[in-house]
Amino acid sequence: MGHLRPTPVAAALLPFPGRQPPGCQPPARLALSPPHLAGGEIEALRATLHAGWLAPAGPTPAAFEAAIGTATGFAATLATTSGTAALHLGYRVLGVQPGDEVWAPGMTFVATVAPAVQMGAVPRFLDVTPAGWTMDPGLLAEELALAARRGRLPRVVVPVDLYGQCCDLPAIVAACDRWGVPVLCDSAAAMGALQRGGRHAGRGATLAVFSFNGNKIVTAAGGGALASDDPALIARARHLAGQAKEAWPHYEHETTGYTYGISSVLAAVGLAQLPVLEARVQRRRAIFANYVESLGELPGLGFIPEPAWGRANRWLTVLQVDPARFGADREELRRALEAAGVESRPAWKPLHLQPAFRGAPQAGGAVAAALFERGLCLPSGSGMSEDDQVRVIDAVIRCAQR
Structure with a gap:
């Protein structure tokens, strides 16, 4: 042993x-x-820098988003500064307001609910199953029925693909669809994970979030992504990620937004990583x-x-x-x-x-x-x-x- x-x-x-040769140092x-x-990061960075692109603009972030879409199958993607930023945008486009309830599994990292709490929402934590360590769909269905009778359904349910292991998303979505509750899937650690039938992690949710933090399976040295099969939701998130500037010659704002678009530098690293x-x-x-x-x-x-x-x-x-x-x-x-x-x-x-x-x-x-x-x-x-x-x-x- x-x-x-x-x-x-x-x-x-x-x-x-291969094993490394023994050395005298510990x-x-x-x-x-x-x-x-992966090996191509330096060349990708060199090409981006030589082209003069640093900010969240130019061809590299768009190419990175397209590659994420190819890898996951989502119709529309937005690359962001972090997975947490993507979650924040997800909560925003789904209309989370102060006092709303946001339901998530208790077994997760704080970033799953932190943006919603910072927006004034109230988290509610559901237990996980021993079979998968992810949100219990049966418990969720029971709690949604009780919430409907109380007249206080959650604004959004946020299952988590824990440690890169998919939750039972079809069952979770079915439970939420009965009551018209959207699902924001926290797939931050689940790039490359597959659900039943070969669908990529997060597919089937209203929105899904991925992370390219330095410790993830592929990395952009940072960064994240918000993905959906509803391009209108991603268009709304993109507007907010660019400080919510309206299409005027001057700076016009009907709401406030954020600087959440990924830089060309990080996108270049991520683009070199995704092929592996x-x-x-x-x-x-x-x-x-x-x-x-x-x-x-x-x-x-x-x-x-x-x-x-x-x-x-x-x-x-x-x-x-x-x-x-x-x-x-x-x-x-x-x-x-x-x-x-x-x-x-x-x-x-x-x-x-x-x-x-x-x-x-x-x-x-x-x-x-x-x-x-x-x-x-x-x-x-x-x-x-x-x-x-x-x-x-x-x-x-x-x-x-x-």
Whole structure:
């Protein structure tokens, strides 16, 4: 158990880079999900700079948006400064007002609801399913029916494709369609993930959001995107992203907007990254498979499941640690990895447990709380070498054997 044992499936997907020659210096700290360059970024940046484009204008942002559309299948896309900016625009075009309710799974990153809260909306957190760790569609349907009877439906429902794993979006959309509630899918970590039938993550929602932050499966060093099959919604978002300037010779504004368009520099990096998206998905799935093969027989360890309705991009590999069987709890394992120079991170602390949302309404929450209590994210970067993953695996095994 102390060495890496790649599965035949993993080996067929994409081979690991060769082992590095041993050195006398200790290995550098292994990061959770560092950027991984594709090789064409410098040339893309050089061409953009030589053409004189820096601002959110010119051919490069438009080309990046077209490439996102090709990769995801959405009819219309807008590239933004960040995934959070895209979420903010999504809330804005869906008409979120102060006092409106916005429903999201508790098991997510704060950015999912932060823009809505900053707009004066009230978040409501729903529990997730053990089968997929994403929003529970059955619970959602029940809560929507209760809300309709109270006469207070949410303005928008925001499911999350957690750790690059698709939520059961068709079931969520069906529950929301019954009451006319739009769906804004937070697919920030899910580029390259697929739903049932091969549809890209987020397809079927009113709007979907993606992130190209430095830790994502493909990166623009920053940046995000808002996507929809309704071009009118993206046109409205584009207007707001450009400071809501009207088509006049002078500066005319009927409302206020933002400086949310992506720069040509970041778009050039993202444009160079997107062609390797599928290879990066296969690489991270191979890394996940090797973790399962090498650690899956250890007592008390489990892995984030992949439900039948989709193919995860395995942005991060997430463990579940049962301390009674493993011999150490999640935090003890995290500290053991840190001592070995390996970054790991607890699973998302549910938002209903966060001080920032103290008192926010919720439905359930026990599943999400248990996942946080036992969940640990392992290094999953597509640039990991075989030696890198051996370091992680050996550290986990040593912790179990203490």
